[in-house]
Amino acid sequence: MTIRIMIAEDERLAREELVYLLQQEADVELLATATNGRELLELVEDCVPDVVFLDVKMPELEGTQAARMLAARKQHPLIVFCTAHEEFAVDAFKLYAVDYLLKPFEPRRVQETMQRVRERLAKGKAEQAAPVKRSKLLVEENNRLVVIDPATIVYAVREERFVQIHTQTDVYTTRMTLSQLEEKLQAYDFFRTHKSYLVNLQYVSELTPWFNGAYNLQLKGEQRIRIPVSRTAAKDLLRKLEE
Structure with missing residues (x-):
């Protein structure tokens, strides 16, 4: 299974670093990158990514706002937040993010995140086949x-x-x-x-x-x-x- 990934990051060096690390994953297809939240929302319509690696702080529309707007869609991508602030972790999970990555990115953490992404995508496919009746x-x-x-x-x-x-x-x-x-x-x-x-x-x-x-x-x-x-x-x- 090929995982279609979009990166939304306004810092060029951080964007290039993340592109390089994700290119090391054999099952990843990198789509067009966005440099602000508005551009991301437009690109998602055309590219339909499975996952978005989303910077928390971006011009025009912040990552948290863009994440809420994406989550409102019937078909919405998984979200991985990228941030320089570790205290954002709790907020990231409140927004149902798969994971969060701290800058500068560590290769091992990116690999761990991709494993979580694979597990979540596989779980999502299974749930589509038969909805799970959760008690909570x-x-x-x-x-x-x-x-x-x-x-x-x-x-x-x-x-x-x-x-x-x-x-x-x-x-x-x-x-x-x-x-x-x-x-x-x-x-x-x-x-x-x-x-x-x-x-x-x-x-x-x-x-x-x-x-x-x-x-x-x-x-x-x-x-x-x-x-x-x-x-x-x-x-x-x-x-x-x-x-």
Whole structure:
């Protein structure tokens, strides 16, 4: 398997050093390099890399911002952060990076990172074949990581730039997109009833016709929460509920 890698690094010497080290890996194909975050986002569209080695500090759009934007895509590359500051390690893993590399780059660390990349890519292919039903979901909220049991999630709703995750007992607010959450919960019985709502079908009690082919969905519980079901999603939802 050939691993398609893109480097986003504004420092020429660091970029050339990383290119040289990655060229030593037999299964690596190096794609076009980017010198800032905006350029990276444009190149990713054309080149479709498997992995991006991403500098944390770059002009125009910082690496952390670019990483969040890439993660929001349905098909998104793995991220390896490159930084001169070791204290960034915790933040890197909060953003679900595969690894982080400290500058100046050490050949052995690059080799270790590539092994992690290979393992993650192989795991991703296996998960695509059969979604794994994980018992824990890790969610970032207010600079902390919260562990949630996916089975307790009743629904999630997008509120401007955030997503609120409503469980049986609590509400969590995160910058994770609704699409990202949906992907993580694909092994469970969740359904996107509307562009702003993701619902656990195990908590659905009834459907009420609304207008123009749309519905209102009512959830179990004392609050009797109603969720909109768009006209385009209604047919698929009815079919799903009959399975």
